[in-house]
Amino acid sequence: MDKPAFRREMRRRRAAFVAALPASEREALLAALAERLLALIPDTGIVAGYSAYGDEIDVSALGTALGDRYALPWFAAREDPMTFRRAGTAREDGPFRIAQPTADAEIVEPDVLLVPLVAADLAGNRVGQGKGHYDRALAGLAARKPILTLGIAWDVQVVEALPPDPWDVPLDRVVTPSRILG
Ligand SMILES: Nc1nc2c(c(=O)[nH]1)N(C=O)[C@@H](CNc1ccc(C(=O)N[C@@H](CCC(=O)O)C(=O)O)cc1)CN2
Numbered sequence: 001m002d003k004p005a006f007r008r009e010m011r012r013r014r015a016a017f018v019a020a021l022p023a024s025e026r027e028a029l030l031a032a033l034a035e036r037l038l039a040l041i042p043d044t045g046i047v048a049g050y051s052a053y054g055d056e057i058d059v060s061a062l063g064t065a066l067g068d069r070y071a072l073p074w075f076a077a078r079e080d081p082m083t084f085r086r087a088g089t090a091r092e093d094g095p096f097r098i099a100q101p102t103a104d105a106e107i108v109e110p111d112v113l114l115v116p117l118v119a120a121d122l123a124g125n126r127v128g129q130g131k132g133h134y135d136r137a138l139a140g141l142a143a144r145k146p147i148l149t150l151g152i153a154w155d156v157q158v159v160e161a162l163p164p165d166p167w168d169v170p171l172d173r174v175v176t177p178s179r180i181l182g
Pocket residue numbers: 050051052053056073082096098116128129131132133134
């Protein structure tokens with residue numbers, strides 16, 4: 001199966017899982033994920049999360065818990081590289097129609113990067129949106145300072161093995177509501 005077909009297949013699998021997930025169970029899984037993440041994340045440093053959209057797993061509870069230390073991806077335009085700004089509380093829609101901090105929020109360099117996944121394997125190889133935003137961010141940030149990278153997903157998004165592309169930078173850990181891999 002080629003990568004676009006695999007990505008579609010995994011998005012379908014995620015959609016089917018989320019559609020069948022009762023609200024109460026969803027809340028329990030989100031709380032379990034936030035708790036696992038809080039236990040893994042060091043006590044200091046900037047943590048870049050993401051504003052979940054569609055069927056992605058929501059990490060906003062972690063953002064609330066981290067307060068000032070929480071940052072989000074920020075884009076001026078679709079073609080621009082991904083940057084990060086302190087999350088604060090104000091949000092506006094970015095060019096991908098994903099909520100982001102306002103343009104006056106401080107630019108920051110994360111020490112911990114939460115990476116929303118379409119799929120990952122047991123070794124931390126990853127498939128995302130396919131636009132290379134996280135591929136480039138992982139390469140760029142890691143060249144400047146040590147960074148902890150945590151892939152975030154529902155359990156159904158984890159597969160045994162994915163063939164990595166040459167530019168792929170494996171994740172340090174993959175975290176789901178029930179497991180920490182890696
Ligand atoms: N919640 C969240 N925030 C994120 C990402 C992500 O995957 N999830 N990103 C990850 O890089 C970055 C934004 N990059 C993105 C790149 C492409 C699309 C996009 O095209 N989405 C549409 C169309 C997909 C398609 O090409 O078919 C979609 O999902 O329907 C979205 C975000 C940073 N913020």
